[in-house]
Amino acid sequence: xxxxxxxxxxxxxxxxxxxxxxxxxxxxxxxxxxxxxxxxxxxxxxxxxxxxxxxxxxxxxxxxxxxxxxxxxxxxxxxxxxxxxxxxxxxxxxxxxxxxxxxxxxxxxxxxxxxxxxxxxxxxxxxxxxxxxxxxxxxxxxxxxxxxxxxxxxxxxxxxxxxxxxxxxxxxxxxxxxxxxxxxxxxxxxxxxxx
Amino acid sequence: xxxxxxxxxxxxxxxxxxxxxxxxxxxxxxxxxxxxxxxxxxxxxxxxxxxxxxxxxxxxxxxxxxxxxxxxxxxxxxxxxxxxxxxxxxxxxxxxxxxxxxxxxxxxxxxxxxxxxxxxxxxxxxxxxxxxxxxxxxxxxxxxxxxxxxxxxxxxxxxxxxxxxxxxxxxxxxxxxxxxx
Numbered sequence: 001x002x003x004x005x006x007x008x009x010x011x012x013x014x015x016x017x018x019x020x021x022x023x024x025x026x027x028x029x030x031x032x033x034x035x036x037x038x039x040x041x042x043x044x045x046x047x048x049x050x051x052x053x054x055x056x057x058x059x060x061x062x063x064x065x066x067x068x069x070x071x072x073x074x075x076x077x078x079x080x081x082x083x084x085x086x087x088x089x090x091x092x093x094x095x096x097x098x099x100x101x102x103x104x105x106x107x108x109x110x111x112x113x114x115x116x117x118x119x120x121x122x123x124x125x126x127x128x129x130x131x132x133x134x135x136x137x138x139x140x141x142x143x144x145x146x147x148x149x150x151x152x153x154x155x156x157x158x159x160x161x162x163x164x165x166x167x168x169x170x171x172x173x174x175x176x177x178x179x180x181x182x183x184x185x186x187x188x189x190x191x192x193x194x195x
Numbered sequence: 196x197x198x199x200x201x202x203x204x205x206x207x208x209x210x211x212x213x214x215x216x217x218x219x220x221x222x223x224x225x226x227x228x229x230x231x232x233x234x235x236x237x238x239x240x241x242x243x244x245x246x247x248x249x250x251x252x253x254x255x256x257x258x259x260x261x262x263x264x265x266x267x268x269x270x271x272x273x274x275x276x277x278x279x280x281x282x283x284x285x286x287x288x289x290x291x292x293x294x295x296x297x298x299x300x301x302x303x304x305x306x307x308x309x310x311x312x313x314x315x316x317x318x319x320x321x322x323x324x325x326x327x328x329x330x331x332x333x334x335x336x337x338x339x340x341x342x343x344x345x346x347x348x349x350x351x352x353x354x355x356x357x358x359x360x361x362x363x364x365x366x367x368x369x370x371x372x373x374x375x376x
Contacts (some may be wrong), residue, residue, distance in 0.1 A: 016264045023257045031252030045253055052260045131247050140208035150244040168203075175202045185243065 002025055004068055011059045023052055026069075029151055030076050036135070036144045037080040047083060051076050069152055074162050134184040135177075142177030198223055200230045209237045284360060288353045 002010075002021055010018035030051055035044040054075050063073050135143045148154045148162070155173070160167040200208075200220065209214060213224050213234065224230050 016261065019260060019264060020257060023260060027252045027256055028249040031256070032249040035250060045256060046253055047254050049259050049263070052256075053263055055262055056260075127246075128248055129244060132250065135247075146244060147247075150247050151249055171203065171206050175206055175237070178237050178244070181244070182236050182240045185240075 005064075008059065008062065008064070008068065009058060016056070019056055020053065022055070025073060027052070028070065033073065033076055033144065033147055034080055037077075037085060037140070039136075039140075043083070048081055054079065061187065067125060067158075070154075070158055070162060073148065073152065075153075079160055102163050110122045116182050131181075132190045134181045138177050138180040138182050142180065145173040146177045146181070149174060199227060200224060201231070203231070205233055209236060209241050281360065284356060286358070291349060292353070317334055 002018075002047050004022075004025070007018045007022050011022070027048060027173070031044055031048045034047045035041060038044055051072075055072065058075070062068065107173065135146055138146075145159055148159050149156075154162070156170045158169045163170070200216075200223070204216060204220060208224075213221060216224060279347070
């Protein structure tokens with residue numbers, strides 16, 4: 001299997017085909033972060049495409065001193081911010097939570113090869129759905145920070161650099177987000193399951 | 196001020212362990228049910244969240260991106276051509292500069308211009324100007340061509356061409372992927 005570095009080298013030499021394995025690696029993560037920010041799956045899909053087109057156009061500017069994921073998520077975050085800035089007059093994120101805006105079960109069809117038992121797989125899908133419902137229910141900034149921290153294993157400093165905010169702000173979002181999630185999950189899980 | 200662990204300390208013990216606290220703070224943690232409850236709540240959420248997986252992006256995303264990018268590829272501007280063009284401009288500019296600043300060129304130009312054009316041109320004997328002259332006697336109507344340093348003009352043009360080329364190149368690069376050959 002081609003490594004990420006080899007893929008990046010291929011992209012730098014203008015090989016479009018190298019985008020396919022790169023997107024296979026990152027598209028779900030990028031999409032998840034975007035949907036956390038914009039909440040609409042149709043918009044998230046478009047912005048995910050935009051992000052990868054930008055990656056291809058700007059790959060020459062990627063210096064290999066930093067992690068590729070940090071660079072990728074900086075592009076992702078800024079693309080979302082630009083979108084939200086453009087739409088802020090007619091786009092109020094707190095009022096759009098309709099049926100179409102939440103991820104449906106199809107999107108939670110995880111490719112977890114370790115789970116072969118259909119019941120276990122179903123339970124895992126349900127569990128993931130509940131967790132994502134909880135993340136969707138907490139304030140948006142907290143949800144984004146949680147997604148970056150737990151999906152990408154970004155440190156507090158990395159997230160702070162990416163979002164250009166102080167580290168303490170990120171810590172506060174994580175802290176409050178985890179508390180808010182806990183309150184939400186109480187409805188679904190027993191005390192034992194939560195501990 | 197409360198003795199309870201602040202969020203920074205709880206944050207740290209969730210990532211490490213309660214033993215990572217300073218001795219006094221750890222003693223407080225051991226005896227304080229509120230801090231322990233807060234810690235357990237954070238730890239439980241942390242544990243739950245460690246198992247999250249990303250949502251699945253629609254499969255069409257990959258296809259759409261590849262379609263967009265293959266359109267870009269078909270333009271296929273060669274970087275080599277780009278460099279040849281830049282070198283050609285620099286070479287032309289260098290030869291031109293040498294020609295202008297070398298003594299031979301200047302003496303040739305001086306000789307040529309002295310044959311064709313008098314040293315300074317004046318526009319004279321225009322009747323309508325004379326009539327205006329009479330009306331405004333204090334105004335100087337003598338038109339003279341300014342002394343032009345052609346070397347500086349050539350240099351300025353060269354710089355202008357260079358800057359223009361860079362701007363154009365940058366603009367083109369924004370739209371089309373330049374392929375290395």
